[in-house]
Amino acid sequence: MTFADILATLPAIDAIAAVELLDAAGNSVARLENRPGTAGSVRLYHALGQRFGQIDQAAATEGLALYAEHTADARAFPGKHPNIDRLLAIAEQGAPALTLRVIAA
Numbered sequence: 001m002t003f004a005d006i007l008a009t010l011p012a013i014d015a016i017a018a019v020e021l022l023d024a025a026g027n028s029v030a031r032l033e034n035r036p037g038t039a040g041s042v043r044l045y046h047a048l049g050q051r052f053g054q055i056d057q058a059a060a061t062e063g064l065a066l067y068a069e070h071t072a073d074a075r076a077f078p079g080k081h082p083n084i085d086r087l088l089a090i091a092e093q094g095a096p097a098l099t100l101r102v103i104a105a
Helices: 003-007 039-052 057-066 069-076 082-093
Strands: 016-022 028-033 099-104
Touching: 003 039, 016 039, 028 039, 028 082, 039 057, 039 082, 039 099, 057 082, 069 082
Parallel strands: none
Antiparallel strands: 016 028, 016 099
């Protein structure tokens, strides 16, 4: 399945304006806006947050699988896909888990 196919299986995010990713101290480390170019990442991160409660190693590993063909591109071109790079760091490099704060539309 492609990323587009997988996105269609994830919960809708029509009522979400953004998700913020928070470190262990509750500080915002990233904000993903529900707009063209990042809406797919909002949908994926939101689904991971619902399933796992946080973006830990297990969630990040699943997220990399869900990003499908984009994960290989992120590996080949570090920095091109920061939302995937973040998951790679958590899943494979031991970066700390993150929690999500949903910002309603």
